[in-house]
Amino acid sequence: MESDRQALLGFSRRTVLGGALAAGMSTVFGVSPVHATPVSHPRSRVAILGGGVAGLTAAHELIERGFEVTVYERRALGGKARSMAVPGTGMPGRAPLPGEHGFRFFPGFYRNVTDTMRRIGFPGNLNGVWDNLVDARQVKLSRQGAPDITVPGLRDLATITPDDLRESLAAAAREAADLPASESSYWAGRMLVYLTSSDARRLGQWEETPWTSFIGADTRSPEYRTVLSRLPTRSLVAARADLASTRTIGSISEAFFNLALGNGKDGEADRVLNGPTSETWIDPWVRQLTDLGVRFEVPATATGFDVRGGRIAVVTVADRTGYETPIEADHFICALPVEKARRLWTPEILSLDPGLAAMDNLFVDWMNGIQFYLRHPARLCEGHIAFVDSPWALTGLSQNQFWARSLGDHYGDGEVQDCLSVDISDWETPGMLYDKPAKQCNPEEIAREVWAQIGAHVNDTRVLLPDDDLHSWFIDPGIAWHPGPGLNTDDDPLLINTAGSWQDRPNSQTAIANLFLAGDYVRTNVDLATMEGANESARAAVNSLLDATGSNAERCDIHPLYQAPELEPLRGIDEQRYRDGLPNMFDIG
Structure with a gap:
Protein backbone atom coordinates (compact mmCIF):
# COMPACT_ATOMS: atom_id res chain seq x y z
CA MET A 1 0.00 0.00 0.00
CA GLU A 2 2.83 2.42 0.80
CA SER A 3 4.41 1.85 -2.63
CA ASP A 4 1.03 2.47 -4.30
CA ARG A 5 0.59 5.70 -2.41
CA GLN A 6 4.05 6.89 -3.45
CA ALA A 7 3.37 6.00 -7.08
CA LEU A 8 0.15 8.02 -7.03
CA LEU A 9 2.07 11.02 -5.79
CA GLY A 10 4.64 10.64 -8.54
CA PHE A 11 7.38 9.50 -6.16
CA SER A 12 9.85 6.68 -6.60
CA ARG A 13 11.96 4.83 -4.08
CA ARG A 14 15.01 6.50 -5.59
CA THR A 15 13.62 10.01 -5.15
CA VAL A 16 12.53 9.28 -1.60
CA LEU A 17 16.03 8.05 -0.79
CA GLY A 18 17.39 11.05 -2.62
CA GLY A 19 15.40 13.33 -0.35
CA ALA A 20 16.84 11.60 2.71
CA LEU A 21 20.36 11.90 1.34
CA ALA A 22 19.79 15.57 0.57
CA ALA A 23 18.59 16.19 4.10
CA GLY A 24 21.65 14.38 5.39
CA MET A 25 23.97 16.54 3.29
CA SER A 26 22.34 19.61 4.77
CA THR A 27 23.41 18.39 8.21
CA VAL A 28 26.88 17.12 7.30
CA PHE A 29 27.99 19.66 4.69
CA GLY A 30 25.91 22.72 5.57
CA VAL A 31 24.04 22.93 2.26
CA SER A 32 20.29 23.15 1.87
CA PRO A 33 18.79 21.80 -1.38
CA VAL A 34 15.82 23.72 -2.73
CA HIS A 35 13.64 20.60 -2.77
CA ALA A 36 14.93 17.93 -0.41
CA THR A 37 11.39 16.46 -0.46
CA PRO A 38 9.83 15.89 -3.91
CA VAL A 39 6.67 17.81 -4.74
CA SER A 40 3.54 16.45 -6.38
CA HIS A 41 3.51 16.19 -10.15
CA PRO A 42 2.95 13.44 -12.73
CA ARG A 43 5.89 11.04 -12.68
CA SER A 44 8.23 11.98 -15.53
CA ARG A 45 11.46 10.64 -16.93
CA VAL A 46 13.85 13.24 -18.26
CA ALA A 47 16.79 12.48 -20.54
CA ILE A 48 19.47 15.17 -20.58
CA LEU A 49 21.82 15.16 -23.56
CA GLY A 50 25.14 16.64 -22.47
CA GLY A 51 26.89 16.63 -19.12
CA GLY A 52 28.53 20.03 -19.08
CA VAL A 53 27.54 22.86 -16.74
CA ALA A 54 24.13 23.22 -18.44
CA GLY A 55 23.35 19.51 -18.27
CA LEU A 56 24.50 19.09 -14.67
CA THR A 57 22.52 22.17 -13.61
CA ALA A 58 19.35 20.85 -15.23
CA ALA A 59 19.89 17.46 -13.57
CA HIS A 60 20.39 19.15 -10.20
CA GLU A 61 17.22 21.20 -10.41
CA LEU A 62 15.11 18.32 -11.68
CA ILE A 63 16.27 15.63 -9.25
CA GLU A 64 15.52 17.94 -6.32
CA ARG A 65 11.99 18.24 -7.67
CA GLY A 66 11.39 14.51 -7.86
CA PHE A 67 11.95 13.72 -11.54
CA GLU A 68 13.79 10.65 -12.78
CA VAL A 69 16.87 11.95 -14.53
CA THR A 70 19.48 10.36 -16.78
CA VAL A 71 22.38 12.35 -18.24
CA TYR A 72 24.03 11.16 -21.46
CA GLU A 73 27.50 12.59 -22.01
CA ARG A 74 29.74 11.72 -24.96
CA ARG A 75 33.13 12.47 -23.38
CA ALA A 76 33.52 13.60 -19.77
CA LEU A 77 31.22 15.14 -17.17
CA GLY A 78 31.83 18.83 -16.64
CA GLY A 79 32.43 19.61 -20.31
CA LYS A 80 34.70 22.56 -20.96
CA ALA A 81 34.59 23.46 -17.25
CA ARG A 82 36.29 20.28 -16.06
CA SER A 83 39.94 19.74 -15.28
CA MET A 84 41.70 16.59 -16.46
CA ALA A 85 44.69 14.48 -15.55
CA VAL A 86 47.79 15.06 -17.68
CA PRO A 87 48.72 11.57 -18.94
CA GLY A 88 51.89 10.03 -17.56
CA THR A 89 52.55 12.63 -14.87
CA GLY A 90 51.29 10.88 -11.74
CA MET A 91 53.75 9.28 -9.36
CA PRO A 92 53.11 6.75 -6.55
CA GLY A 93 51.17 8.56 -3.84
CA ARG A 94 50.79 11.66 -5.99
CA ALA A 95 48.03 12.75 -8.36
CA PRO A 96 48.72 13.53 -12.02
CA LEU A 97 49.27 17.16 -12.92
CA PRO A 98 45.91 18.87 -13.58
CA GLY A 99 45.22 20.21 -17.06
CA GLU A 100 42.21 22.15 -18.32
CA HIS A 101 40.43 23.65 -21.30
CA GLY A 102 41.19 27.07 -19.81
CA PHE A 103 41.44 28.72 -16.42
CA ARG A 104 38.25 29.31 -14.42
CA PHE A 105 37.03 32.82 -13.70
CA PHE A 106 34.03 33.68 -11.52
CA PRO A 107 33.34 37.45 -11.63
CA GLY A 108 31.25 38.78 -8.79
CA PHE A 109 28.22 39.37 -11.02
CA TYR A 110 27.80 35.61 -11.50
CA ARG A 111 24.78 34.79 -9.34
CA ASN A 112 23.13 31.76 -10.94
CA VAL A 113 26.05 29.36 -11.10
CA THR A 114 27.26 30.44 -7.66
CA ASP A 115 23.79 29.79 -6.21
CA THR A 116 24.12 26.24 -7.50
CA MET A 117 27.60 25.97 -6.00
CA ARG A 118 26.19 26.82 -2.59
CA ARG A 119 23.95 23.75 -2.89
CA ILE A 120 26.77 21.30 -3.65
CA GLY A 121 28.11 19.74 -0.48
CA PHE A 122 31.82 19.84 0.29
CA PRO A 123 33.36 18.49 3.51
CA GLY A 124 34.11 21.24 6.01
CA ASN A 125 32.45 24.01 3.97
CA LEU A 126 29.45 25.82 5.43
CA ASN A 127 28.40 27.07 1.99
CA GLY A 128 29.33 23.98 0.01
CA VAL A 129 31.49 24.33 -3.09
CA TRP A 130 30.94 28.10 -3.05
CA ASP A 131 33.39 28.31 -0.17
CA ASN A 132 36.07 26.98 -2.54
CA LEU A 133 36.00 30.33 -4.36
CA VAL A 134 38.80 32.68 -3.33
CA ASP A 135 39.39 36.29 -4.25
CA ALA A 136 42.11 37.22 -6.70
CA ARG A 137 43.81 40.31 -5.32
CA GLN A 138 44.92 41.92 -8.55
CA VAL A 139 44.12 42.21 -12.22
CA LYS A 140 47.03 43.38 -14.34
CA LEU A 141 47.49 44.56 -17.88
CA SER A 142 51.04 43.69 -18.88
CA ARG A 143 52.63 45.75 -21.65
CA GLN A 144 55.86 45.25 -23.53
CA GLY A 145 58.43 47.80 -22.38
CA ALA A 146 55.97 49.54 -20.05
CA PRO A 147 54.92 49.22 -16.39
CA ASP A 148 52.02 47.00 -15.46
CA ILE A 149 48.66 48.80 -15.48
CA THR A 150 45.94 48.89 -12.84
CA VAL A 151 42.56 50.63 -13.07
CA PRO A 152 41.25 52.60 -10.06
CA GLY A 153 37.82 52.11 -8.51
CA LEU A 154 34.92 54.50 -8.97
CA LEU A 261 30.66 50.30 -7.15
CA GLY A 262 29.70 47.37 -4.93
CA ASN A 263 26.39 46.69 -6.70
CA GLY A 264 24.88 43.38 -7.84
CA LYS A 265 27.61 41.41 -6.11
CA ASP A 266 27.75 37.76 -5.14
CA GLY A 267 31.41 38.29 -4.29
CA GLU A 268 34.49 40.19 -5.36
CA ALA A 269 35.09 41.09 -9.00
CA ASP A 270 37.68 38.39 -9.68
CA ARG A 271 37.36 34.97 -8.05
CA VAL A 272 39.01 31.63 -8.76
CA LEU A 273 38.77 28.14 -7.30
CA ASN A 274 41.16 26.98 -4.59
CA GLY A 275 42.15 23.86 -6.50
CA PRO A 276 41.67 21.99 -9.78
CA THR A 277 38.13 22.49 -11.06
CA SER A 278 37.06 18.87 -10.98
CA GLU A 279 38.37 18.32 -7.45
CA THR A 280 36.79 21.44 -6.00
CA TRP A 281 33.54 21.58 -7.97
CA ILE A 282 32.68 19.04 -10.70
CA ASP A 283 33.48 15.77 -8.89
CA PRO A 284 31.61 16.72 -5.68
CA TRP A 285 28.69 17.81 -7.85
CA VAL A 286 28.53 14.50 -9.72
CA ARG A 287 28.81 12.52 -6.48
CA GLN A 288 25.95 14.48 -4.94
CA LEU A 289 23.73 14.07 -7.98
CA THR A 290 24.50 10.36 -8.09
CA ASP A 291 23.55 10.03 -4.42
CA LEU A 292 20.30 11.86 -5.15
CA GLY A 293 19.44 9.38 -7.89
CA VAL A 294 20.71 10.88 -11.16
CA ARG A 295 21.98 8.24 -13.58
CA PHE A 296 24.99 9.03 -15.77
CA GLU A 297 25.78 7.30 -19.04
CA VAL A 298 29.33 8.05 -20.26
CA PRO A 299 30.34 7.81 -23.04
CA ALA A 300 27.05 8.23 -24.85
CA THR A 301 26.81 10.41 -27.94
CA ALA A 302 23.42 11.59 -29.16
CA THR A 303 23.14 10.71 -32.84
CA GLY A 304 19.51 11.29 -33.78
CA PHE A 305 15.90 12.04 -32.83
CA ASP A 306 12.80 10.03 -33.66
CA VAL A 307 9.70 12.25 -33.85
CA ARG A 308 6.23 10.76 -33.48
CA GLY A 309 2.99 12.67 -33.16
CA GLY A 310 4.79 16.02 -32.91
CA ARG A 311 6.91 14.91 -29.94
CA ILE A 312 10.34 13.42 -29.44
CA ALA A 313 9.70 9.72 -28.87
CA VAL A 314 13.23 8.31 -28.95
CA VAL A 315 16.77 9.61 -29.00
CA THR A 316 19.51 7.38 -30.35
CA VAL A 317 22.85 7.40 -28.52
CA ALA A 318 26.08 5.66 -29.49
CA ASP A 319 28.73 4.19 -27.21
CA ARG A 320 32.50 4.44 -27.79
CA THR A 321 32.36 1.66 -30.41
CA GLY A 322 29.59 3.36 -32.37
CA TYR A 323 26.92 0.89 -31.30
CA GLU A 324 23.60 2.76 -31.17
CA THR A 325 20.88 2.34 -28.56
CA PRO A 326 17.43 3.98 -28.57
CA ILE A 327 16.47 5.72 -25.33
CA GLU A 328 12.99 6.73 -24.31
CA ALA A 329 11.86 9.45 -21.91
CA ASP A 330 8.90 11.70 -21.31
CA HIS A 331 10.95 14.85 -21.80
CA PHE A 332 14.32 15.66 -23.33
CA ILE A 333 16.69 18.51 -22.53
CA CYS A 334 19.32 19.07 -25.20
CA ALA A 335 22.26 20.53 -23.28
CA LEU A 336 24.80 20.09 -26.06
CA PRO A 337 26.97 22.95 -27.38
CA VAL A 338 25.42 24.81 -30.30
CA GLU A 339 27.73 23.30 -32.92
CA LYS A 340 26.74 19.79 -31.74
CA ALA A 341 23.02 20.45 -31.18
CA ARG A 342 22.29 21.96 -34.58
CA ARG A 343 23.67 18.87 -36.34
CA LEU A 344 20.75 16.90 -34.88
CA TRP A 345 17.98 19.05 -36.35
CA THR A 346 16.39 16.87 -39.01
CA PRO A 347 13.94 18.22 -41.60
CA GLU A 348 11.14 16.75 -39.49
CA ILE A 349 12.29 18.62 -36.38
CA LEU A 350 12.69 21.85 -38.36
CA SER A 351 9.20 21.45 -39.77
CA LEU A 352 7.86 21.44 -36.19
CA ASP A 353 10.09 24.33 -35.06
CA PRO A 354 11.38 26.28 -38.09
CA GLY A 355 13.09 28.81 -35.82
CA LEU A 356 15.76 26.27 -34.89
CA ALA A 357 17.19 26.59 -38.40
CA ALA A 358 18.55 30.03 -37.44
CA MET A 359 21.04 28.31 -35.14
CA ASP A 360 23.09 27.62 -38.29
CA ASN A 361 23.83 31.35 -38.39
CA LEU A 362 25.49 31.35 -34.96
CA PHE A 363 29.26 31.75 -35.05
CA VAL A 364 31.76 29.77 -32.98
CA ASP A 365 35.51 30.31 -32.76
CA TRP A 366 38.52 28.89 -30.97
CA MET A 367 39.45 29.83 -27.42
CA ASN A 368 41.58 27.13 -25.83
CA GLY A 369 44.19 26.97 -23.13
CA ILE A 370 47.71 25.79 -22.46
CA GLN A 371 49.24 25.12 -19.05
CA PHE A 372 52.91 25.74 -18.29
CA TYR A 373 54.18 23.79 -15.28
CA LEU A 374 56.96 25.65 -13.48
CA ARG A 375 59.76 24.63 -11.14
CA HIS A 376 59.31 27.77 -9.03
CA PRO A 377 56.31 29.92 -8.14
CA ALA A 378 55.51 32.50 -10.83
CA ARG A 379 55.46 35.90 -9.16
CA LEU A 380 53.71 37.72 -11.96
CA CYS A 381 50.37 38.83 -10.56
CA GLU A 382 48.09 38.05 -7.62
CA GLY A 383 45.26 37.38 -10.06
CA HIS A 384 44.55 37.35 -13.77
CA ILE A 385 47.00 39.01 -16.12
CA ALA A 386 46.33 40.16 -19.67
CA PHE A 387 49.30 40.28 -22.02
CA VAL A 388 47.99 43.29 -23.86
CA ASP A 389 50.37 43.40 -26.82
CA SER A 390 50.48 39.66 -27.47
CA PRO A 391 49.51 38.73 -31.05
CA TRP A 392 47.44 35.82 -29.77
CA ALA A 393 45.51 37.88 -27.15
CA LEU A 394 46.84 35.90 -24.20
CA THR A 395 45.52 36.02 -20.64
CA GLY A 396 46.90 33.98 -17.77
CA LEU A 397 46.66 32.98 -14.13
CA SER A 398 49.35 31.63 -11.80
CA GLN A 399 47.26 29.06 -9.99
CA ASN A 400 49.23 27.55 -7.12
CA GLN A 401 49.04 30.74 -5.03
CA PHE A 402 45.28 30.17 -4.70
CA TRP A 403 45.22 26.43 -4.11
CA ALA A 404 44.65 24.79 -0.75
CA ARG A 405 46.77 21.77 -1.84
CA SER A 406 50.07 22.81 -3.36
CA LEU A 407 51.24 21.34 -6.64
CA GLY A 408 54.67 20.52 -5.23
CA ASP A 409 53.29 18.47 -2.34
CA HIS A 410 50.49 16.58 -4.07
CA TYR A 411 50.83 16.46 -7.88
CA GLY A 412 53.24 15.26 -10.53
CA ASP A 413 56.83 14.34 -9.76
CA GLY A 414 57.35 16.86 -6.97
CA GLU A 415 59.36 19.29 -9.10
CA VAL A 416 56.39 21.37 -10.26
CA GLN A 417 55.69 24.27 -7.91
CA ASP A 418 53.25 26.31 -10.02
CA CYS A 419 50.99 26.22 -13.05
CA LEU A 420 50.70 29.22 -15.33
CA SER A 421 47.39 28.59 -17.11
CA VAL A 422 47.04 30.65 -20.29
CA ASP A 423 44.06 31.21 -22.57
CA ILE A 424 44.74 31.78 -26.27
CA SER A 425 41.95 33.97 -27.60
CA ASP A 426 43.23 34.81 -31.08
CA TRP A 427 44.03 31.78 -33.23
CA GLU A 428 44.16 33.63 -36.56
CA THR A 429 46.86 36.31 -36.15
CA PRO A 430 50.47 35.37 -37.02
CA GLY A 431 52.74 34.95 -34.01
CA MET A 432 56.22 36.25 -33.17
CA LEU A 433 58.42 33.19 -33.83
CA TYR A 434 56.93 31.35 -36.79
CA ASP A 435 54.80 34.03 -38.45
CA LYS A 436 51.86 31.63 -38.40
CA PRO A 437 48.49 31.77 -36.67
CA ALA A 438 47.94 29.30 -33.86
CA LYS A 439 45.50 27.29 -35.97
CA GLN A 440 48.35 26.40 -38.33
CA CYS A 441 50.93 25.53 -35.67
CA ASN A 442 51.71 22.13 -34.21
CA PRO A 443 51.62 21.68 -30.42
CA GLU A 444 55.35 22.34 -29.93
CA GLU A 445 55.17 25.51 -32.01
CA ILE A 446 52.18 26.75 -30.01
CA ALA A 447 53.97 26.11 -26.71
CA ARG A 448 57.15 27.91 -27.84
CA GLU A 449 55.15 30.77 -29.35
CA VAL A 450 53.00 31.38 -26.27
CA TRP A 451 56.02 31.16 -23.98
CA ALA A 452 57.85 33.72 -26.15
CA GLN A 453 54.89 36.12 -26.23
CA ILE A 454 54.58 35.96 -22.45
CA GLY A 455 58.32 36.43 -22.02
CA ALA A 456 58.25 39.54 -24.20
CA HIS A 457 55.83 41.04 -21.68
CA VAL A 458 57.17 39.91 -18.30
CA ASN A 459 60.91 39.73 -19.02
CA ASP A 460 61.21 43.09 -20.77
CA THR A 461 62.73 44.99 -17.84
CA ARG A 462 63.92 42.09 -15.63
CA VAL A 463 63.63 38.35 -15.98
CA LEU A 464 60.60 37.11 -14.03
CA LEU A 465 60.01 33.92 -16.00
CA PRO A 466 63.34 32.28 -16.95
CA ASP A 467 63.39 29.57 -19.59
CA ASP A 468 64.95 27.01 -17.27
CA ASP A 469 61.97 27.37 -14.93
CA LEU A 470 59.73 25.60 -17.47
CA HIS A 471 59.19 21.98 -16.47
CA SER A 472 56.55 20.92 -19.03
CA TRP A 473 53.35 22.02 -20.74
CA PHE A 474 49.91 20.69 -21.67
CA ILE A 475 47.53 21.87 -24.42
CA ASP A 476 43.75 21.48 -24.34
CA PRO A 477 43.10 17.99 -25.77
CA GLY A 478 39.99 19.29 -27.52
CA ILE A 479 42.30 20.33 -30.37
CA ALA A 480 43.09 17.60 -32.89
CA TRP A 481 46.33 17.97 -34.85
CA HIS A 482 46.56 17.09 -38.52
CA PRO A 483 49.42 17.60 -40.99
CA GLY A 484 48.99 20.46 -43.39
CA PRO A 485 47.97 24.11 -42.90
CA GLY A 486 44.41 24.76 -41.84
CA LEU A 487 43.59 21.13 -41.06
CA ASN A 488 43.67 21.26 -37.26
CA THR A 489 40.25 21.00 -35.60
CA ASP A 490 38.82 22.15 -32.29
CA ASP A 491 36.23 20.03 -30.50
CA ASP A 492 35.54 22.81 -27.95
CA PRO A 493 34.92 26.09 -29.79
CA LEU A 494 33.19 29.01 -28.08
CA LEU A 495 30.06 30.85 -29.18
CA ILE A 496 30.81 34.41 -30.28
CA ASN A 497 28.00 36.92 -29.72
CA THR A 498 28.19 38.63 -33.09
CA ALA A 499 26.17 41.74 -33.81
CA GLY A 500 22.56 40.81 -34.57
CA SER A 501 22.90 37.19 -33.40
CA TRP A 502 20.23 37.51 -30.68
CA GLN A 503 17.51 36.94 -33.27
CA ASP A 504 19.11 33.62 -34.25
CA ARG A 505 19.37 32.28 -30.72
CA PRO A 506 16.52 30.10 -29.42
CA ASN A 507 14.65 30.21 -26.14
CA SER A 508 14.79 27.24 -23.78
CA GLN A 509 11.28 26.11 -24.78
CA THR A 510 11.04 24.81 -28.34
CA ALA A 511 7.87 24.40 -30.39
CA ILE A 512 8.18 20.65 -29.74
CA ALA A 513 6.28 20.05 -26.51
CA ASN A 514 8.78 17.74 -24.83
CA LEU A 515 12.08 19.17 -26.16
CA PHE A 516 13.91 21.88 -24.22
CA LEU A 517 17.26 23.57 -24.80
CA ALA A 518 20.01 24.43 -22.34
CA GLY A 519 23.40 25.86 -23.23
CA ASP A 520 25.29 29.11 -23.34
CA TYR A 521 23.91 29.86 -26.82
CA VAL A 522 20.31 29.95 -25.54
CA ARG A 523 18.90 33.43 -24.84
CA THR A 524 19.86 34.49 -21.31
CA ASN A 525 20.17 37.66 -19.26
CA VAL A 526 23.96 37.41 -19.08
CA ASP A 527 24.02 37.10 -22.91
CA LEU A 528 27.53 35.65 -23.08
CA ALA A 529 29.03 32.20 -23.62
CA THR A 530 29.95 31.50 -20.00
CA MET A 531 29.35 29.04 -17.17
CA GLU A 532 26.85 31.58 -15.88
CA GLY A 533 24.98 31.56 -19.18
CA ALA A 534 24.94 27.75 -19.26
CA ASN A 535 23.58 27.60 -15.72
CA GLU A 536 20.94 30.27 -16.32
CA SER A 537 19.73 28.59 -19.51
CA ALA A 538 19.35 25.26 -17.68
CA ARG A 539 17.22 26.93 -15.01
CA ALA A 540 15.01 28.39 -17.75
CA ALA A 541 14.73 24.96 -19.43
CA VAL A 542 13.67 23.35 -16.15
CA ASN A 543 11.07 26.06 -15.55
CA SER A 544 9.65 25.43 -19.02
CA LEU A 545 9.56 21.70 -18.33
CA LEU A 546 7.77 22.27 -15.03
CA ASP A 547 5.14 24.28 -16.88
CA ALA A 548 4.77 21.50 -19.44
CA THR A 549 4.23 18.82 -16.79
CA GLY A 550 1.87 20.88 -14.67
CA SER A 551 4.19 20.49 -11.71
CA ASN A 552 3.50 22.54 -8.61
CA ALA A 553 7.23 22.61 -7.76
CA GLU A 554 8.81 25.94 -7.03
CA ARG A 555 10.34 27.42 -10.17
CA CYS A 556 14.08 27.93 -10.41
CA ASP A 557 15.27 31.37 -9.43
CA ILE A 558 16.85 33.27 -12.33
CA HIS A 559 19.06 36.20 -11.39
CA PRO A 560 19.39 38.97 -14.00
CA LEU A 561 22.34 41.31 -14.28
CA TYR A 562 22.14 44.31 -11.96
Missing part, protein backbone atom coordinates in the same frame (compact mmCIF):
# COMPACT_ATOMS: atom_id res chain seq x y z
CA ARG A 155 32.89 56.53 -6.52
CA ASP A 156 29.51 55.57 -5.16
CA LEU A 157 26.88 55.79 -7.89
CA ALA A 158 24.19 57.14 -5.57
CA THR A 159 25.90 60.55 -5.45
CA ILE A 160 27.45 60.72 -8.90
CA THR A 161 26.10 62.93 -11.68
CA PRO A 162 26.39 62.15 -15.40
CA ASP A 163 29.24 64.65 -15.71
CA ASP A 164 31.00 63.09 -12.73
CA LEU A 165 30.46 59.65 -14.21
CA ARG A 166 31.96 60.70 -17.54
CA GLU A 167 34.95 62.25 -15.74
CA SER A 168 35.54 59.13 -13.64
CA LEU A 169 35.36 56.84 -16.65
CA ALA A 170 37.76 59.08 -18.57
CA ALA A 171 40.21 59.05 -15.64
CA ALA A 172 40.07 55.27 -15.55
CA ALA A 173 40.74 55.10 -19.29
CA ARG A 174 43.72 57.47 -19.00
CA GLU A 175 45.11 55.39 -16.14
CA ALA A 176 44.63 52.12 -18.04
CA ALA A 177 46.35 53.30 -21.22
CA ASP A 178 48.56 56.03 -22.57
CA LEU A 179 45.66 57.80 -24.22
CA PRO A 180 45.27 61.47 -25.06
CA ALA A 181 42.60 63.23 -23.04
CA SER A 182 40.38 63.57 -26.10
CA GLU A 183 40.26 59.81 -26.66
CA SER A 184 39.70 58.86 -23.04
CA SER A 185 36.90 61.43 -22.82
CA TYR A 186 35.34 60.11 -26.00
CA TRP A 187 35.38 56.53 -24.70
CA ALA A 188 33.88 57.65 -21.39
CA GLY A 189 31.13 59.40 -23.30
CA ARG A 190 30.34 56.26 -25.25
CA MET A 191 30.12 54.24 -22.03
CA LEU A 192 27.78 56.86 -20.58
CA VAL A 193 25.60 56.46 -23.68
CA TYR A 194 25.37 52.73 -23.08
CA LEU A 195 24.79 52.97 -19.33
CA THR A 196 21.85 55.32 -19.88
CA SER A 197 20.38 53.43 -22.86
CA SER A 198 17.01 51.77 -22.38
CA ASP A 199 16.54 48.04 -22.85
CA ALA A 200 14.62 48.77 -26.04
CA ARG A 201 17.56 50.67 -27.53
CA ARG A 202 20.03 48.04 -26.37
CA LEU A 203 18.13 45.30 -28.15
CA GLY A 204 16.96 47.32 -31.14
CA GLN A 205 20.06 49.43 -31.87
CA TRP A 206 23.12 48.28 -29.94
CA GLU A 207 22.51 44.55 -30.56
CA GLU A 208 22.94 45.32 -34.26
CA THR A 209 26.03 47.51 -33.80
CA PRO A 210 29.57 46.06 -33.68
CA TRP A 211 31.65 47.16 -30.69
CA THR A 212 34.31 48.83 -32.86
CA SER A 213 31.67 51.01 -34.48
CA PHE A 214 30.09 51.96 -31.17
CA ILE A 215 33.34 53.14 -29.60
CA GLY A 216 34.74 54.61 -32.84
CA ALA A 217 37.84 52.44 -32.77
CA ASP A 218 38.66 52.59 -36.48
CA THR A 219 39.32 56.35 -36.45
CA ARG A 220 41.42 56.48 -33.28
CA SER A 221 44.93 55.65 -32.14
CA PRO A 222 46.45 52.15 -32.12
CA GLU A 223 46.59 52.35 -28.31
CA TYR A 224 42.86 53.08 -28.18
CA ARG A 225 42.14 50.14 -30.45
CA THR A 226 44.37 47.82 -28.41
CA VAL A 227 43.23 48.66 -24.88
CA LEU A 228 39.62 49.73 -25.33
CA SER A 229 38.58 47.69 -28.36
CA ARG A 230 40.67 44.54 -28.70
CA LEU A 231 41.40 43.86 -25.00
CA PRO A 232 37.79 43.76 -23.71
CA THR A 233 36.74 41.52 -26.59
CA ARG A 234 39.56 39.18 -27.62
CA SER A 235 41.20 38.80 -24.21
CA LEU A 236 38.15 38.82 -21.95
CA VAL A 237 35.33 37.21 -23.93
CA ALA A 238 37.10 35.72 -26.98
CA ALA A 239 35.19 37.86 -29.44
CA ARG A 240 36.35 39.97 -32.35
CA ALA A 241 35.72 43.63 -31.72
CA ASP A 242 34.62 44.18 -35.32
CA LEU A 243 32.02 41.40 -34.99
CA ALA A 244 30.97 41.46 -31.32
CA SER A 245 27.62 42.95 -30.42
CA THR A 246 27.74 46.24 -28.54
CA ARG A 247 24.85 44.97 -26.43
CA THR A 248 26.94 42.01 -25.25
CA ILE A 249 30.22 43.84 -24.62
CA GLY A 250 28.44 46.88 -23.21
CA SER A 251 26.36 44.84 -20.75
CA ILE A 252 29.39 42.92 -19.47
CA SER A 253 31.30 46.19 -19.13
CA GLU A 254 28.33 47.56 -17.18
CA ALA A 255 28.40 44.49 -14.91
CA PHE A 256 32.08 45.06 -14.09
CA PHE A 257 31.38 48.75 -13.59
CA ASN A 258 28.64 47.93 -11.10
CA LEU A 259 30.97 45.54 -9.26
CA ALA A 260 33.46 48.37 -8.84
CA GLN A 563 21.07 47.65 -13.38
CA ALA A 564 21.61 50.69 -11.19
CA PRO A 565 18.24 52.17 -10.14
CA GLU A 566 19.87 55.61 -9.92
CA LEU A 567 20.14 55.59 -13.73
CA GLU A 568 16.56 54.44 -14.26
CA PRO A 569 15.19 57.99 -14.84
CA LEU A 570 17.73 58.50 -17.63
CA ARG A 571 16.89 55.09 -19.12
CA GLY A 572 13.20 56.05 -18.99
CA ILE A 573 13.92 59.23 -20.93
CA ASP A 574 15.91 57.21 -23.45
CA GLU A 575 13.07 54.74 -23.91
CA GLN A 576 10.80 57.56 -25.07
CA ARG A 577 13.55 59.05 -27.26
CA TYR A 578 14.10 55.66 -28.87
CA ARG A 579 10.38 55.32 -29.62
CA ASP A 580 10.50 58.80 -31.17
CA GLY A 581 13.45 57.85 -33.38
CA LEU A 582 15.87 60.10 -31.48
CA PRO A 583 19.40 59.20 -30.31
CA ASN A 584 20.37 58.81 -26.68
CA MET A 585 20.56 62.22 -25.02
CA PHE A 586 24.32 61.81 -24.44
CA ASP A 587 25.00 60.48 -27.96
CA ILE A 588 26.49 63.64 -29.40
CA GLY A 589 28.92 62.01 -31.82
